Amino acid sequence: MRELKITPIKNGTVIDHIGNGLALEVLRIIGVRELDRDSTVSVALHVRSQKIGWKDIVKVENMELSPRNVNAIALIAPTATIAIIRDFKVQEKRAVDLPDRIGGVLKCPNPSCITNQHEPVESEFEVARRRPVVLRCTYCERLVDEFLPNLA
Template identity: 50%
Template structure:
């Protein structure tokens, strides 16, 4: 039984196996610093992991993720596992997956792209998952990890 670094939660979501150093970014993109359901948000950083060496973990009480939120996590933390907790038990566990097409959740880094001055939903094609690289459907700009993270 591994040592529990942050307490177990009763109801909510545990985002596990986040690459070390990306936990805060996960909190940021999910807007968890302004979570309004009264639940706690727990962050463990640089925890030892058999699979990853070191990992971050984010636990969110009383919140269950939408598909869009899971897709956002995949872009920041492609190794993450999402665990759904009910009454202290893991009732569902799945790995996030980088989608082939990303719609609506990422801004285009090209200031001249039509999506930045008209109400057009953004759309990107994933041209490489590791390292992450995407291409805008509208202006064909390609963006790599650093620019993607800055535009989430």
């Protein structure tokens, strides 16, 4: 079967190879509501992929991802690739990757953690395990392996 193509974008970002069903979470992370009114956002759900079976794709015009958003995407969609499009061409493409420390992306699920005490302390986690990802809060050492409910 021939793949149905989405209209090409001139400038923007393509987030490809998103695990099946996770595109809506990716949209939540990048906050598409705040996008400029002239930007088209295309979402393809359940697309056949050679690499990962089924995948989702998100294409956003006129937007580049902040490092914080890349980290959040790496947590919930670790197979994703990010391509920067300039003048209709792929300028740069890379897999998302998780740094050893992740600040400000997730809330610590421990209610007694200092990062939840109205102190001006930003949350920070270190990677305790990579496959599958487990994070450890730098402050209270709580282990976190579920990210969607804890996105800040």
